[in-house]
Amino acid sequence: MSKKILIRLIILLLLFVAIIFLMFNDNGILKYVKTKAEVNNLETQIKKYDDSLAVVSKQIDSLKNNKFMIEKVAREKYRMKKKNEKVLKVEEN
Numbered sequence: 001m002s003k004k005i006l007i008r009l010i011i012l013l014l015l016f017v018a019i020i021f022l023m024f025n026d027n028g029i030l031k032y033v034k035t036k037a038e039v040n041n042l043e044t045q046i047k048k049y050d051d052s053l054a055v056v057s058k059q060i061d062s063l064k065n066n067k068f069m070i071e072k073v074a075r076e077k078y079r080m081k082k083k084n085e086k087v088l089k090v091e092e093n
Contacts (some may be wrong), residue, residue: 023029062069074080083085 021028063073079087
């Protein structure tokens with residue numbers, strides 16, 4: 001009876017050491033979970049930047065091909081006007 005208890009105790013101890021080793025070594029489960037979360041975060045950022053790139057690409061294409069958009073940007077962003085054109089400035093209180 002004493003040998004069985006000793007063997008079970010040794011097996012439990014070895015199992016406990018193996019679990020601790022798997023969790024806390026350099027390539028353990030905790031490192032895997034942390035790395036997986038970082039990968040997911042980076043993939044989210046990549047998707048966000050891809051979406052932003054698509055919007056900017058559409059704007060660039062629009063500015064290259066659409067005279068109305070060029071005029072709109074010139075008027076709104078750079079406050080340009082045509083010759084003999086009066087600009088009315090509206091101030092809101």
